[in-house]
Amino acid sequence: MSIAIAEFARRRRQLMRMAGADAALLIAAAPERMRNADAAWPYRQDSDFHYLTGFPEADAVLALLPGRAHGEAVLFCRERDPAHERWHGEVAGTERAVSAFGLDDAFPIEDIDDILPGMIEGRARVYCHFGREPDFDARLLGWMRRLRQLRGGGVVPKEFVALGHLLHDLRLYKSRGELKLMRQAAGIAAEAHVAAMAAALPGRLEYEVEAELLRVMRSRGAVPAFPPIVAGGVNACTMHYVANRAPLKDGDLLLIDAGAEVDCYASDITRTFPINGRWSREQRALYEVVLAAQQAAIDEVRPGRPFDAAHHAAVRVIAEGLCALGLLKGAADAAIESGAYKTFFPSKTGHWLGLDVHDVGDYRVDGDARLLEPGMVVTVEPGIYVPPDLRGVGERWRGIGIRIEDDVAVSTDGNVVLTEAVPREPEELMRVLGGR
Numbered sequence: 001m002s003i004a005i006a007e008f009a010r011r012r013r014q015l016m017r018m019a020g021a022d023a024a025l026l027i028a029a030a031p032e033r034m035r036n037a038d039a040a041w042p043y044r045q046d047s048d049f050h051y052l053t054g055f056p057e058a059d060a061v062l063a064l065l066p067g068r069a070h071g072e073a074v075l076f077c078r079e080r081d082p083a084h085e086r087w088h089g090e091v092a093g094t095e096r097a098v099s100a101f102g103l104d105d106a107f108p109i110e111d112i113d114d115i116l117p118g119m120i121e122g123r124a125r126v127y128c129h130f131g132r133e134p135d136f137d138a139r140l141l142g143w144m145r146r147l148r149q150l151r152g153g154g155v156v157p158k159e160f161v162a163l164g165h166l167l168h169d170l171r172l173y174k175s176r177g178e179l180k181l182m183r184q185a186a187g188i189a190a191e192a193h194v195a196a197m198a199a200a201l202p203g204r205l206e207y208e209v210e211a212e213l214l215r216v217m218r219s220r221g222a223v224p225a226f227p228p229i230v231a232g233g234v235n236a237c238t239m240h241y242v243a244n245r246a247p248l249k250d251g252d253l254l255l256i257d258a259g260a261e262v263d264c265y266a267s268d269i270t271r272t273f274p275i276n277g278r279w280s281r282e283q284r285a286l287y288e289v290v291l292a293a294q295q296a297a298i299d300e301v302r303p304g305r306p307f308d309a310a311h312h313a314a315v316r317v318i319a320e321g322l323c324a325l326g327l328l329k330g331a332a333d334a335a336i337e338s339g340a341y342k343t344f345f346p347s348k349t350g351h352w353l354g355l356d357v358h359d360v361g362d363y364r365v366d367g368d369a370r371l372l373e374p375g376m377v378v379t380v381e382p383g384i385y386v387p388p389d390l391r392g393v394g395e396r397w398r399g400i401g402i403r404i405e406d407d408v409a410v411s412t413d414g415n416v417v418l419t420e421a422v423p424r425e426p427e428e429l430m431r432v433l434g435g436r
Contacts, residue, residue, distance in 0.1 A: 001054045002263045003177045005102035008054050011170065012073050015052070016066040018166045022124040025064035025163060028136045032058045042223075047355035048129070048167055050264050055101050057091055059109050065119055071104025074119065079108040113139075117147040122155045127163040168360035172352065173375040178265060179409060182354070182377060183418055185222060185267040186407055189260040190421035192216035193269055196230075196258070197429075198436050202250040202275055206230040209256065210244050217260045225266035225357050228258035232275065236401025237385045239347060250276045253283055255401055259357060266357045268379050269419045270405035277433035282396050284426060286384050289321030291424060293382040294404045297349050301378060301408045301415045306369035311349035314382040318345050327386070327393050344386060350379040353407055374412045381405030 019025055030046035045056055053062055053075065060077040068074070078084075080093035094106035107115055120126060120143070130137055147156050174182065192213045199212040210230045217224060231241040233252035248254060254275050259268040272290075274283060296317045297310035319332040319341045327344065328335045335341045352359035354377060363370055372378075383403035390398055407418040423429050 001101075002181055003054060003175075005054075007175060007177055008052060009073070009102050012052055012064055014170060015167060016064050016072060018170075019064075019066065019127055020125070021066045023066060023127055023161075024120040024123040024125070024157065025062075025127040026120075026140065027052060027062045027064075027129070027163065028133060029055070029058050029060040029062075031133065031135065045264060047171075047264065047360075048163070051167070051171055051355060053101060053103070055092070055097065061109065061112060061116075062103075063116060063119060065123075068104075068119070073102075073104045075101070075103040075106045076109045076112040076116070077106060079110070113142065113146065117143045117150065120157060121147055121150060123157050125159040125161050126157045127161045127166065129163050130160055164360065169362070171354060171359065172361040173373070174354060174377055174409070175375070178354070179375075179377075181262050181265040182267065182407070182409070185225070185260045185262040185265050186269070186418040187421065188217055188220045188222045188262065189225075189258060189267040189269050190419055191220070192258060192260065193256060193271055193422045194432065196256055197271075197273060197432055200248060200254050200256075200273075200275055201436065202248055204248050206232055206235075206244040206246050206248065209248070209254070213256070213258050220260075222260040222262050225259035225261040225268065229255065229270075230258075231255045231401065234388045234399035234401070236272065236403070237387055237399060238401075239385070248275050251280070253400065253402065255403055257403065257405065264355050266353060266355070266359075267407055267419065268353055268357050268381075268405060269407070269422055270381055270383075270403045271422055271424065271429075272402045272404065273429045273433060277430060277436070279426060279430070280396075283400060283402075285325055286321075286386075286397075286400055287402050287426060289318060289325070290382055290384050290402045290404050291426075292321070293317035294380055294406070294424075297380045297382060298406070298408055298415065298417065301372060301380065301410060303372055303374055303410060303412065303414075305372050307363055307372060307378070308369040310378070310380055314349045314380075315341060315345065318382060318384060322384070327397060343390070344384050345382065346385070347381075347383065349382050353377045353379050372410045374410050376410045377418075378408055378410070379405055380408050 029049045033041045063074045075097045078091045097106035195216045196212045200209045230244045232248045232254045235241045236255035255272045257270040293314040296313040300309040319335045322328040352361045385401045386397045388399035409416045
């Protein structure tokens with residue numbers, strides 16, 4: 001595994017300390033999901049389960065039992081079965097769950113109904129993701145019923161507590177091992193973006209560019225962190241455009257939003273560039289506003305600054321730029337106060353990044369924006385999107401959509417841009433595109 005076994009064990013110990021000695025914590029692996037008949041969707045482990053175990057298989061449940069004499073971290077998983085493995089491949093089994101993944105104890109998943117209720121008897125609280133998976137919820141309620149039946153009535157936990165509040169706060173702070181994986185994911189995504197730029201020629205189709213993104217990611221052992229957005233021309237004004245079927249037109253811009261995932265850790269990059277390698281005056285003017293807004297926002301990603309400071313910085317630059325270009329009337333202060341800028345910039349400027357593309361963690365604490373700390377990773381992705389049917393602006397501006405996105409890690413003395421390998425300066429982009 002890319003993350004050391006000792007780190008997974010440290011995470012489990014830290015979570016148990018936070019939960020308390022009288023708690024039990026239950027986390028289920030992601031279920032396999034069928035697409036149709038015998039065809040399953042590609043399996044991807046639940047992020048929380050992966051964070052605590054690194055165990056890659058379905059049909060597994062982790063029980064964390066602080067103070068248990070025979071081991072606090074117990075995994076229920078599939079047992080080895082040659083007949084099953086002939087069709088579906090080798091599984092770890094209970095022995096390797098202990099030897100290779102560092103769990104304290106392991107039992108066959110088939111025995112969980114008989115074993116687990118007794119393990120949580122007498123615990124005051126059960127931490128779990130209640131409400132996420134109906135099948136697991138039903139099973140959990142069944143264990144509580146079975147516990148009540150033990151020896152004429154076991155001591156049933158009095159509380160069910162949402163696990164996310166504790167666990168997701170831990171996930172906000174990336175370790176050196178996690179940051180190494182995220183740099184790797186960023187490097188692969190950067191290579192994919194540069195290859196996509198080379199493939200993005202007038203007359204080709206958006207999905208041909210998408211194919212180049214996927215080729216690079218899979219050839220480097222990564223998978224897409226999310227369905228890539230390859231949006232030519234007016235399609236870039238649709239924030240979550242995923243059709244990727246339109247032809248690329250000479251004179252249009254192409255917006256590509258794509259990230260790679262390595263061992264469940266994600267990257268997320270967006271670049272926008274002219275398909276023919278030459279900016280129109282309007283395209284470049286708007287691009288330079290977005291680029292300046294992104295740099296102003298990146299400068300706010302440092303320890304002690306509120307999470308939303310980057311967004312406010314980007315809004316200020318974009319409002320001033322739109323007013324200077326005449327797309328907004330009046331002064332920037334008025335456009336910000338009234339929210340008029342949202343016609344062109346309706347989104348936020350970034351989000352947490354980690355095991356999930358839109359990673360877990362509270363953005364506000366006690367009503368105030370969370371302060372950034374070393375180890376946190378955010379995206380910075382301002383944009384300008386001029387709706388194609390927007391009245392009140394010149395036709396030459398309509399249908400232009402621009403976003404620039406990078407992944408930024410908070411360091412002890414500032415920040416590190418993990419995705420800087422992808423060109424974003426206008427002249428640099430022109431050099432890359434001119435070499436096609």
